[in-house]
Amino acid sequence: MEADIRNDTAAENEQNEVFAEVPLFGAEMAGSDVSVECNTCFSCDSNPCVK
Amino acid sequence: MAAKLNAPVDAQIELTQACNWRCRHCYNYWRSAGTTTKPGRHLSCENLFRIVQELVTNQVPSITITGGEPFSQRREIFMLLETAERAGIHASINTNLSLVKKEDIEKLANKHSNVSILFSLLSADAAEHEHLAGAPSGSYVRVIEIAALAIQHGIPVSLNMVLMRENLHAMEVTARLAKNLGVRTFCATKALPNAHAPDSAFLLSAEEVHWSLAELMRIEELLDIPVDILGCYPKCFLAGTPAYQRFSHRTCVAGYTTVTIGADGKVRPCSHLETSYGNIFHKPLADIWQEMDGWREGEFIPEECHGCPVVTACRGGCRVNTLTSGLKNMDCYADTRRLVGLSQERLVSHLSEEISDIPTKVMVCPQVGFRNEPFGALVYRTDPLAIVLVNHSAVVFLKTVAEKGEKFDFLSFLKRSGARTKSERKNVERLYQKLIRKGFLIKPANQQERRK
Numbered sequence: 001m002e003a004d005i006r007n008d009t010a011a012e013n014e015q016n017e018v019f020a021e022v023p024l025f026g027a028e029m030a031g032s033d034v035s036v037e038c039n040t041c042f043s044c045d046s047n048p049c050v051k
Numbered sequence: 052m053a054a055k056l057n058a059p060v061d062a063q064i065e066l067t068q069a070c071n072w073r074c075r076h077c078y079n080y081w082r083s084a085g086t087t088t089k090p091g092r093h094l095s096c097e098n099l100f101r102i103v104q105e106l107v108t109n110q111v112p113s114i115t116i117t118g119g120e121p122f123s124q125r126r127e128i129f130m131l132l133e134t135a136e137r138a139g140i141h142a143s144i145n146t147n148l149s150l151v152k153k154e155d156i157e158k159l160a161n162k163h164s165n166v167s168i169l170f171s172l173l174s175a176d177a178a179e180h181e182h183l184a185g186a187p188s189g190s191y192v193r194v195i196e197i198a199a200l201a202i203q204h205g206i207p208v209s210l211n212m213v214l215m216r217e218n219l220h221a222m223e224v225t226a227r228l229a230k231n232l233g234v235r236t237f238c239a240t241k242a243l244p245n246a247h248a249p250d251s252a253f254l255l256s257a258e259e260v261h262w263s264l265a266e267l268m269r270i271e272e273l274l275d276i277p278v279d280i281l282g283c284y285p286k287c288f289l290a291g292t293p294a295y296q297r298f299s300h301r302t303c304v305a306g307y308t309t310v311t312i313g314a315d316g317k318v319r320p321c322s323h324l325e326t327s328y329g330n331i332f333h334k335p336l337a338d339i340w341q342e343m344d345g346w347r348e349g350e351f352i353p354e355e356c357h358g359c360p361v362v363t364a365c366r367g368g369c370r371v372n373t374l375t376s377g378l379k380n381m382d383c384y385a386d387t388r389r390l391v392g393l394s395q396e397r398l399v400s401h402l403s404e405e406i407s408d409i410p411t412k413v414m415v416c417p418q419v420g421f422r423n424e425p426f427g428a429l430v431y432r433t434d435p436l437a438i439v440l441v442n443h444s445a446v447v448f449l450k451t452v453a454e455k456g457e458k459f460d461f462l463s464f465l466k467r468s469g470a471r472t473k474s475e476r477k478n479v480e481r482l483y484q485k486l487i488r489k490g491f492l493i494k495p496a497n498q499q500e501r502r503k
Contacts, residue, residue, distance in 0.1 A: 018475050019445040019468035021482045022054050022426045025302050025364045 054426050055347045058109040058340055060308040060438060063322050064102065066127055067093035067119040068314045072147055073185025074171070075253060076213050076242035078371075079119065080325040091119060092314045096130045098332065102312060103134045105336045110422040112431040112438065113141040117322070119314070122150040132163050139420075141433035143167045148194045148201075149186065156197065160204035165434045167207040169238075170198060174212075174221040175228040183218060195232070202233045211238040211281055214263055215253040222263065226270045226278070239267050240281040243323060243371045257288070257384055264295050285368030285385040286361050303366050306346030310339075320346045323371045353381045409484070412460050413492040415453035421446060430491060437489035444469065445482065449491075458495050 068081050068091030081091070094102070106114065114135055121128050121144060128144070135142045142163070148170045159166055173183040177191035184190065201208050210229045212222065222239055229237040241255045241263065255263065264280070271278040283301040306320030313319065317327035318339045329339035345351070352367040359365065368382030422429040428446040431438045441449070448467055452459060461483055468479040486492040 016469065017442055017444045018470050019448065019464075019479050019482060020442045021445075021478075021485065022424075022440040022442055024054050024056075024308070024440055025366070 054424070054440060055344075056308065056429065057422065057424055058337065059111055059310045060429070060431075061113040061115055062102075062106060062111055063115045063117050063309060063311040064094070064099075064131070065118055065311060065313045065322070066099075066116055066121040066131065067091055067124045069093065069123050070118060070120040070147075071123060071150060071186075072120065072190075074173075074213075075183050075185065076215060076245075078243055078245055078323045080245070080323065082245065093119070093124050094127060094314050094316075096127055098316065099127060099131045100134055102316075102331060103131070103138055103140065105331055106135075106140060107138045109336050109340075110420065110429075110431075111140065111336075112420065112422075112433050113143075113436055115143050115145060117145040120147055120150060122146055122148075122155070125150075125155070129158065132159075132166060136163060136165070139433055141165060141436040143169065145169050147171055147184070147186075148197045149190050151197045151201075153197075153200060156200050156204055156206070159201070160206055164205075167209070167235075168201060169209045169211055170194065171211050171213060172225060172228075173215075174218045175225040176221060179218060179221065183215065195228075198232055198234070207235050208232075209236040209238060210234045211240055214239055214241045214255060216255065216259065217253065219255070219259060219263060219266075222266050223270055223273070226274055226276060230274045230276045234276075236277045236279050237270070238279045238281050239263060243282065243369065245323075257386070260284070260288075260384065261292070261295075264289075264292075264298060268294060268297075283369050285356075285382045286365040287359070287387050288368070288382075288384040291386075302364065303369055305370065306343040307366075310336075310343070321370065351378050353379055353385075355381055355387070356385075359387070409461065409487065410494040412458040412495055413487065414456065414458045414495050415449055416491055416493045417453075419449075419453060419491055421450060432490060435490065437491070439485060439489055439491065441482070 068079070070077075070079070070091075114131075116128060116131060118124075132142055142165070144166060146168060148168075159168075171184075172180060172194065174180045180186070180191045181188060198208055198210070210225075210232070212218070212225050214222075218225075226237045226239075241260055242253060244251070244254060267278045267280070270276070280298050280301065283303050284298070286299055289295040289299050305324075309320075311319045311322040312331055313327070316330045316332040318329055318331050318336065319325070319327050320343050328342040331339065349357075349362075349366070351370055352362060353373075356362050356365070356367045368385055370378050370382075372382040372384060373380045416432060418432045418434060420431050420433075422431065424440070427440070427442040427444075429438055429440055430446065430449065445468075448464075451457075461480070464483050465476060465479055468475075470476045470479045483492070
């Protein structure tokens with residue numbers, strides 16, 4: 001099935017917000033050129049974590 | 052304000068309190084200085100099953116099996132792996148490898164292909180390693196044999212060298228050994244004080260930590276091996292040297308994305324600390340997680356940090372570094388003078404990679420899960436493990452196209468995203484790339500076949 005490019009999903013979105021990644025650490029970083037990874041060890045680099 | 056999660060992303064499960072080694076740097080709180088480990092309690096198969104049920108209820112996508120030495124409970128560790136795997140939970144193991152048998156490696160490789168291993172090695176010099184680990188003679192050779200066997204069997208293995216004053220000199224030679232073994236990543240992580248024995252004799256000074264970071268980067272270039280650290284530092288500690296910013300992606304995640312479940316069932320925000328917020332066998336994990344809200348609200352961020360422009364991303368460094376002075380005090384490596392004149396952008400790491408081969412059409416990977424969060428959802432998959440946090444509108448889109456099995460391209464994604472400004476479009480493009488890089492958006496099967 002091919003996607004219909006009409007803006008139907010946006011219409012469903014009551015909050016009408018732009019798609020965005022949510023930075024876990026540091027919402028103040030929003031708008032900057034970088035995002036802060038969750039850094040739960042594995043998620044950044046597939047390393048398991050030792051703490 | 053930082054985003055807060057409804058549940059942890061990862062649970063460290065301390066399968067047992069028992070360990071056959073006596074590492075000088077051991078952080079297990081139940082060990083006291085100068086004493087050997089008692090046989091220790093461990094989690095029974097029945098209790099492990101109950102824990103996994105709680106994790107499933109809370110959609111926790113990942114566990115890290117640790118201890119003690121988890122392979123001292125062979126039956127239980129394999130039972131836990133099987134139960135977690137059936138529940139769609141990713142598992143990794145922290146082990147010293149010394150009790151692992153050849154048949155264990157074969158079993159891991161044949162039945163648990165998604166499992167990864169992190170093992171500790173304190174030096175490439177056998178005598179030095181065994182001395183620092185309090186391990187019997189011959190342990191080193193055995194560990195190297197098993198690590199090599201695991202890598203031969205295709206198991207992802209990383210090596211963590213815990214850094215103390217005694218073994219700093221051995222970083223390069225240990226990294227060479229790691230390279231020759233074929234480990235995925237060579238990690239060099241400074242030792243932390245033990246909660247009950249904050250002995251500073253082996254701990255690194257600020258200057259020694261800086262030297263170790265420089266050495267790690269030199270090793271990476273010299274040996275062409277991926278390197279990392281597994282601890283976190285206050286951003287101001289790293290701020291003075293731009294090259295060190297690559298290590299600033301790690302932040303304290305205690306009670307924020309992770310919890311530790313002890314062999315007694317007690318749930319703790321940090322594996323180094325004894326402080327518990329409830330027992331998983333007597334209280335739902337969701338309630339215990341709520342009890343830990345102070346960790347997410349910044350209860351333990353030092354007063355001196357609250358005016359800092361990067362406090363949310365930094366969270367004051369590692370709380371274990373304050374053990375000798377109190378949890379709410381400054382991390383002993385903090386140096387706020389270094390922050391002067393540095394912008395926020397320089398204090399966060401640049402981890403995202405550009406994707407060179409962006410498929411024309413993509414679809415949502417069938418294995419993707421969505422966990423509702425106050426800000427939208429935690430999107431996750433467990434084989435391989437990956438997560439990304441997205442807002443409400445993005446998750447509505449992803450769920451919709453996932454349910455319908457729709458294929459779409461970037462222009463379609465962009466159009467639906469609602470982005471209008473150049474900056475918004477750039478952020479949407481970055482999100483799209485990240486979803487591909489982490490395997491949430493994949494090439495449809497017929498597109499893959501056509502390319503073949």
